[in-house]
Amino acid sequence: MIKIKDVSKSFDGKMVLEAISGEFEKGKCNLIIGSSGTGKSVLLKCIVGLIPTDEGKIFYDMRNFSDADHEMKAEIRREIGMLFQGGALFDSKTVEKNVMFPLDILTKMKPDEKLDRVQFCLKRVGLENAGKKMPSEISGGMKKRVGIARAIVNNPAYLFCDEPNSGLDPQTSILIDELIQELTYEFNTTTIVVTHDMNSVMGMGDNIMYLYKGHKLWEGGKEDITHSGVKELDDFVFANKVMSSLRGK
Amino acid sequence: MQFFYQVGRYFIFLRSLFINRESFKTYYHLVLEECISIGIGSLFLVVLVSTFIGAVSTVQTAYNLVSPLIPRYVIAQVVREMTVLELAPTIMAIIYAGKVGSSMAGGLGTMRITEQIDAVEVMGINSISYLVLPKIIASMLMYPMLVVIAGFCSLFGGYLIGAATGIITPPEYIFGIRFVFNEFTITFALIKSLAFAFLISSISSFKGFYTQGGALEVGIATTGAVTNSVIAVLIADYLLAQLLLA
Numbered sequence: 079m080i081k082i083k084d085v086s087k088s089f090d091g092k093m094v095l096e097a098i099s100g101e102f103e104k105g106k107c108n109l110i111i112g113s114s115g116t117g118k119s120v121l122l123k124c125i126v127g128l129i130p131t132d133e134g135k136i137f138y139d140m141r142n143f144s145d146a147d148h149e150m151k152a153e154i155r156r157e158i159g160m161l162f163q164g165g166a167l168f169d170s171k172t173v174e175k176n177v178m179f180p181l182d183i184l185t186k187m188k189p190d191e192k193l194d195r196v197q198f199c200l201k202r203v204g205l206e207n208a209g210k211k212m213p214s215e216i217s218g219g220m221k222k223r224v225g226i227a228r229a230i231v232n233n234p235a236y237l238f239c240d241e242p243n244s245g246l247d248p249q250t251s252i253l254i255d256e257l258i259q260e261l262t263y264e265f266n267t268t269t270i271v272v273t274h275d276m277n278s279v280m281g282m283g284d285n286i287m288y289l290y291k292g293h294k295l296w297e298g299g300k301e302d303i304t305h306s307g308v309k310e311l312d313d314f315v316f317a318n319k320v321m322s323s324l325r326g327k
Numbered sequence: 328m329q330f331f332y333q334v335g336r337y338f339i340f341l342r343s344l345f346i347n348r349e350s351f352k353t354y355y356h357l358v359l360e361e362c363i364s365i366g367i368g369s370l371f372l373v374v375l376v377s378t379f380i381g382a383v384s385t386v387q388t389a390y391n392l393v394s395p396l397i398p399r400y401v402i403a404q405v406v407r408e409m410t411v412l413e414l415a416p417t418i419m420a421i422i423y424a425g426k427v428g429s430s431m432a433g434g435l436g437t438m439r440i441t442e443q444i445d446a447v448e449v450m451g452i453n454s455i456s457y458l459v460l461p462k463i464i465a466s467m468l469m470y471p472m473l474v475v476i477a478g479f480c481s482l483f484g485g486y487l488i489g490a491a492t493g494i495i496t497p498p499e500y501i502f503g504i505r506f507v508f509n510e511f512t513i514t515f516a517l518i519k520s521l522a523f524a525f526l527i528s529s530i531s532s533f534k535g536f537y538t539q540g541g542a543l544e545v546g547i548a549t550t551g552a553v554t555n556s557v558i559a560v561l562i563a564d565y566l567l568a569q570l571l572l573a
Contacts, residue, residue: 126449148347155451166442180450183349183457228446238449 079104080236080268085124085134087117094120096292097134105266107259107282111273112289113314118272119163119240121289125270126158126238127151138236156184159229159267161239161258165221167213173200173224174209180232199227203257219250223257230261237262237269243278255281276318279303288314340533343455344463354461361465365427369473376422377477380414381406381484389494399495403503406485411512415478417564420523423470424556428531431462432552435535436545444536459532463525470524471517478516515571522563527556 080102087095094117102108110118123129125136127143136143138154146154167176174196181192200206203223208216216224222242229237239258243251259282262269273279279286283300290310298306303315316322348354388405435458438444447454482504489495495503534552538544 123445128445128448152347152451155449158449158451160446160449162442162446164441166446168443168446169437169441183353183452184450 079139080125080270081137082121082125083135083137085121085136086132087120087124087129088132094292095124095131098289098294099134100287100294100297102268102270103285104268105263106269106284107262108268108270108285108287109273109279109283110270110287110289111279111283111314113274116289117292118274118289122238122240122270122272126160127155156232157235159232159234159237161222161225161229161237161242163241163244165213165218165225167221167224167228169213171213172209173205173211173213173216176213176224177209177227177231180228184232195231196227199231200224202230202261203227219246219254222246222250222254226254226257226261230265233265234267237267239269239271241272241274243273243275248277251275251277252281258282274314276315276320279315290314336537337530337533340455340459340536341529343453344460345456347453348456348460349452353457354464357457357461358464358468361461362469365462365465366469366472369423369426369469370476372422372426373419373473373477374480377415377419377480378484378487380418381410381481381486382488384409384414384481385485385489385494386492389489398499400499400503400506402489402495403485403500404506407482407504407508408512410478410481410485411516413564414481415474416516416519416523417560419474419477420470420520420527420560420564421557423473423523424527424531424553424560427466428527428552428556429549431528431531432535432538432549433545435459435532436538436548439536439538440541440545455536459529459536462532463528466524466528467521470527471520474516474520515567518571519564519567522567523560526559526563530556530559 081100083099085095085098086093098121110121112118120129124131131144134144138157141150141154143151143154167173168179171179177196177199178192181187181195185192187195196209197206200209203226205220205223205227208220208224213221213224226242229239237258242258243254246254255278258269258271261267271278271282280300280303283303286296286298286300286303287294288296288306288308288311296306296308296311303311306312384406385402388402392402435444438458444454444458447457486497486500489500490497531552534548534555535545538548
């Protein structure tokens with residue numbers, strides 16, 4: 079479980095996140111949603127430590143990440159898998175080498191064991207035949223799947239996904255969402271997904287945190303999101319024409 | 328104020344290279360890869376440019392030595408001094424900054440804007456040390472070698488053009504480049520090359536590593552890397568000459 083308490087962040091005097099608190103449960107898909115520019119990605123990067131917070135605390139299974147020394151932070155980070163918006167694959171390495179990278183750096187596994195693990199992860203994301211390809215030779219959806227394979231190769235306890243289906247067609251988006259959901263349940267990870275896609279919200283939102291202009295306005299499950307009673311959230315949810323037509327019914 | 332901020336940030340960046348490093352085994356392969364990229368990748372340009380510089384230096388020195396009282400071998404002596412003291416280490420450093428420095432800044436800048444550096448960082452790896460230290464070590468290993476090759480090619484270029492045009496005969500040229508030779512000039516050139524390699528690789532990596540924005544900013548960082556590296560090289564060139572030769 080990941081717990082955040084009163085996390086605040088500002089850039090050049092402009093408040094981006096203001097006293098955000100919440101809990102992200104283990105074995106569930108925890109979603110951070112909101113319109114563009116509300117601070118979702120900043121919050122995610124604060125949680126993984128890529129952006130330092132101005133105030134507030136972050137706990138990984140009761141371990142205080144905010145006040146941890148370098149050793150402790152490195153130890154926690156080695157339990158993290160992260161899927162970036164653009165995949166963030168290393169251009170100079172093949173798909174196989176990209177997925178193997180965390181194992182090369184973080185483990186003392188033998189080459190055969192590493193290769194087996196990489197093959198398993200690539201098979202798990204449906205890319206067992208793409209190992210020898212370079213990132214420039216594969217599609218956007220495939221890059222995301224390679225990113226997922228790299229994120230899970232080290233058996234992470236915490237999985238973070240920053241807009242996993244941005245720039246993908248609806249069908250591939252659903253496949254990626256389903257994959258993240260399956261992996262979360264299968265490996266019992268604490269998964270946090272940042273998204274503004276309502277398909278993802280309705281498909282995988284076990285726990286949802288709604289951000290609006292840097293504030294947390296609502297928290298709940300996907301079953302409750304359509305009748306939250308929060309005007310800003312209603313506007314966000316029913317901005318989608320399909321959702322809007324369902325509301326009419 | 329911005330200048331002092333950047334200088335301070337640069338020194339913090341240099342300090343980060345050595346704290347919380349990965350194992351030496353990890354760096355071994357990375358350094359080898361960088362050595363191949365930097366050394367082999369720059370060889371053709373270095374050979375081409377230095378050969379022509381040597382040839383042009385020979386022709387221009389001969390053009391300026393109009394007195395019949397000055398022996399012809401002085402042309403080779405002047406070319407040797409120019410090559411060893413300045414042309415091989417310093418002019419090559421400017422070319423090196425343009426080729427290798429811009430490539431380092433562009434590569435790291437692109438890694439930054441495509442979140443590849445974040446991906447390294449999020450795994451608990453010191454990204455500065457992992458990505459930059461091998462570049463600096465490889466640069467400091469390869470650039471002195473390139474300078475030695477450049478010096479040889481420059482002198483050989485002078486020899487070729489001298490013999491081909493009849494400006495100076497081969498025996499005169501060989502005599503000239505060996506005449507009153509001070510070995511310390513080679514040591515001086517190698518000291519300079521080490522300093523220049525460090526400055527170019529660290530400044531270029533620094534500019535690339537802290538790129539923010541998109542493709543336009545990567546271009547700006549790359550230009551900045553070359554400009555700042557060249558300025559640093561010229562300042563270091565003067566300081567080293569003052570310290571070691573004056």
